[in-house]
Amino acid sequence: MTTQVKICGLSTEATLEAALDAGADLVGFVLFPKSPRNVSVERAAALARHARARRDGVQVVTLLVDADDVLVDRVTAEIKPDLLQLHGHETPARAEEIRRRSGLRVMKAVPVSDRSEVDDALRYLAAGGGADLLLFDAKPPANADALPGGNGLAFDWHILDGARGRAPFALAGGLSPENVAAAIELTGAEIVDVSSGVESRPGQKDPDLIRRFLRAAKAAKQA
Known part of the structure; x- marks a missing residue:
């Protein structure tokens, strides 16, 4: 299986085109006002x-953080994403409500630091759990201004051993052109998701880093 690549937090046509030209499978847009990557x-x-219009088959992902029904409805109608990424404190019940309401596939982001948290996250994939796949991310810093994702932090990928083969999942958190191949080989993630790892500064994507990340990811082989 070839790992897919998602470039998240895109906000300009130029960086979007760089991602598409380099072979990104998924492109993500952040709707969270506190994020430096936020777009309307x-x-x-x-x-x-x-x-x-630029490339057939690319999947559009909209990242939401504890969105209300009004925003879910608007995103569904106006953006028409292929996938909703829930990156807040959504419970399985709320994730299921959003999935039913939107009629879209849902990826639930879960911050993890140990194997027990990985095991607990699998409840989102149970019947009524609201998610079609999980996104394992590093836990954000313990301060009030921390973002739920995009902090450039990594975690011990070995804790995902128990999820491999049991659940579809994506991997985020501290990925870069230098380490993405190792991450793919070790975890077998279906998708690798990068944001800050291809930026020259918070919120500003670097086309060269995007190209380097995609080259490394597409050349990697899952063990």
Whole structure:
């Protein structure tokens, strides 16, 4: 199985095109005002249209953090993403509500630091759990201003051993052009998801880093 690559937090046509030209399978747009990568619904919708016009088959992902029904409905109608990424404190019940309401596939982001948290996250994939796949990410720093993701932090990938073969999952957290191949080989993740690892500064994607990340990821072999 070839690991897919998601470039998250895109906000300009130039960096979106760099991701598409380099072979990104998924492109992500962040709708979270506290994030330096935040875009409006209108902007995300325009970028999604641009992506689809530029290349057939690319999957559009919208990242939401504890979104209410009004925002879920608007995103579904205006952006028409292929996948909703829930990156807040959504419970399995809430994730299921969002999945049913939107009719879209859901990826639930779960911050983890040990094997027990990985095992607990599998409840999102049970019947009524609301998720079609999981995104394992590093836990954010313990301060009030910490973002739920995109902090450039990694975690011990060995804790995912128990999930391999049991659940579809994506991997995020501290990935870069230098370590993504090792991450793929060790974890067998279906998707690798990068944001800050391809930025020159928070919120500013670097086309060269995007290209380097994709080259490394696509050359990697799962063990």
